[in-house]
Structures are given as C-alpha cells and as structure tokens.
Amino acid sequence: MLDFDYEFQWRQALDAWPELLRGAGVTLEIAVLSMVLGTFIALALTAMRGAHYALPRWAAGAWVSVARNTPSLFQVYMLYFGLGTLGVMVSSWAALLAGITFNNAGYLAENFRGGLKAIPPTQTRAARSLGMSAFQSFRFVVLPQLLRVVFPALTNQMVWAILMTSLGVTVGLNADLTGVTQELNVRTFRTFEFFAIAAAMYYLMAKFVMSVARLMSWRLFRY
C-alpha cells in the first residue's frame, strides 16, 4: 500500500527554516494582536449587550451572531474583497487581522457573557455602596473574577487565532507561516515536505501557547 516511488526531499525543506521561522513570527504577531484587540472589543460588546438602549444591544447581538454563524474564511473574504468594492483598499495583512479580530471578539463576547453569570450581581452593588464608581466596580471587582472564569476560554481562543492565521494565504498574504510555506511550495513543488514542517511548527506553537497559559494561570490565580 505504501510502496510509492517518491523520494522525500527533507533537506530542501529543512534548509528553508529561517524563512519558516520568520513566518511563524508573523503568525504569532497577528494572533496576539487579534487577541488583544478582540478581548477589548468583546468586553465592549458584552457591555453593549447589557445596555439599556435597544440600538447598542441589537448591534452587539448582530456582531456576535454573524461572527459565530459564518465561516471565518468568509469573514476574511468579506473584509478583503467586500471592502474593496466600497473603495476601501485594505492589504491582505490588515484584512486577515481584522477578520480574525472580528471572529475572536464574537466568540469571546459569548464566553464573557457566560462568565459574567458566574459573578453574583450583589458584588457590584456592594462595591457601588462602598463608594466605587460604576467603572471602578467593574474594573476592580468584576473584571478580575471574570478573567479568572474565562481564562481557559481565552487560551483556547488564542490557539484558534493561531490556526486561523493560516487563512491569510487565501487572500494572498505571503508573510505568515502558511504564506511562506506556500511560496516555497510553488518554487520547489515539494508540497508534502514543506507543509509537514509547517504543520509541526503550528503544533509546537499551539503547545507553546498552552504551556505559557498554564504558567500564567499559576502565577495569576494563586490564592
């Protein structure tokens, strides 16, 4: 079954590792940026969903349900090709970052809403009656507890963000790990070797994020 006449050329793929490593750097950069931006937007969306007025509530609800019910590839396409029609020219890098951020924010907002349920509203009222402002009570009482509850979800989303950066290649990004791999592939036609190495690198990045998150949770959440 596996007696194929194909010579694997790992040397060629291994020699390209500085380029692949740079690509991995770009991948991590996009993922981290999208997570930071996504977390802030998600917090805003969570606040908007609990708002008194209908408009922000509706807008946040629409954001979350579109982000969760359409493919992330579609979201990146929409930002890259769709915005182009409106005369807004975005680079593939920006489109990818915006697409992943949009997706992250939608998923995280849902997680935050679940996390908020775990924090009794009496705590906010207690903080308010101690003289804290609404923002202070959110920042110093609710947020630290919320972050602890949603931390595993944040970690998972970070891994997802790394995996999602691979979509950049479909809108012509050639700087991230998949983009670099695809360029090398087009040049050498050693598809299997290059993509196997890229797969290994993605795996290592995901494991790296998971272990960093574990260390962080020990450091942040002791007591």
Next chain:
Amino acid sequence: MFETSFTSSDLLFMLQGAGVTLSITAWAMVFGTLAGVASGLICTLLPRTSLPLAWLLDAFRSVPLLIQFVLFNAFKSIAGWDYSAFAVACAVLSVYTAAYCCEIVRGGLQSVPPSLYRAGRSLGLSGAQTLASVIAPMATRVAFPGWINLVLSVMKDTSLVLWIGIVELLRASQTIVTRIQEPLLVLCIAGALYYVMSLAVARIGHGIETRWQDHD
C-alpha cells in the same frame, strides 16, 4: 439606482454549492462521530493505554485544517491513490471531527457520577449493560449541545475545502464574483446562506434538547 448582473442561474449555482457544503458536512459528521464516540469511549475506559491515541487526536486539533487538507492531498498524490478531492475532503474532515468529538464524548462520560455505574452493577447489570442503558443516556444529554456546536463548526470549516479544488458554497460565490465583479452582493448572499444553514441546525438541535428534557 440598484442594478445587478446577478441572475437566477447564479443563485442556483450557489445553492448547488451549498448542497456540496451540506453533503461534506454530513459525511464528515457521520464518520467523525462514529470514530469520535469509539475513541472517546476508549479514552475514558482506558486512560493510560490510550494516551498515544489522545496525543494523535490532539495533533489534529493543533494544526490548521487548511494545512491538513494540503498535506493529505499531497500525500494522496505521492502514494498514488486515486481518490477524488471530495473523498479527501470528507476523510480529512472526518478525522478532524473525530478529534473534537472524542473530547465531547469524554466530557459527557465524565459528567456521569461513578456511583451510578456501581449502582447499575449492584442491581445485577453487566458492565456493558450499565454502560449502554445507564451511563450512555445520561452522557448523551450532557454531550449533545457540544455535538451540535461541533456540527456548526464543521459546517463552517468546510469552506476551507475550496483550497483543494472543490466547488462548495464559498468557491461557487467566488467564481460568480470573478464573472460579474460584484463581490459585496455575492458574498452577502453566501454569508446569508451560511447563516440560514447554521440557524437551521441550531434550531433542530435546540428542539431535540427540549424534547429530551420533557422525558426527564
């Protein structure tokens, strides 16, 4: 004024693409769930011996699906297998589904308190009987919402098969965009189709969930 060269045959083409999306999802869910339930059971019952299996499935969760498609497609050509791109897509997505389904099944099984197993055994049921008629019904109810979420996420992930040359919904809309040059409109239609399909699955799932709750 609003004018468009989008025709009804274009819409039909996109609906055909949506059909391909749904059929890939269905195949992947059938095989992935079977393999996922099997591996979930193995991982729960034999946590030590099945550690290599858990690692293997974890690898499929840590590598982008796009890369998995390309890798398997390249491997197919190397090995000289004569499968269609559709079969490759279904195979890769099945394994990917199984990797997630394994976790869902394991979570469901672990949510059942072990004392129930002992209670079943002391009532005279065999180990397999307890598993089938005590543990499984309870675990299914816990795992079902996660499984529906998995269906939704696999349906969205099928959009990635356009990279290996299958004309599904997103690829079909891209083809139309190339011809009529109205990306915003066509992509909005594609997005709406995805949205409706997701909503339908979510509704069906929710219906089944409430129905089961009636019998509790």
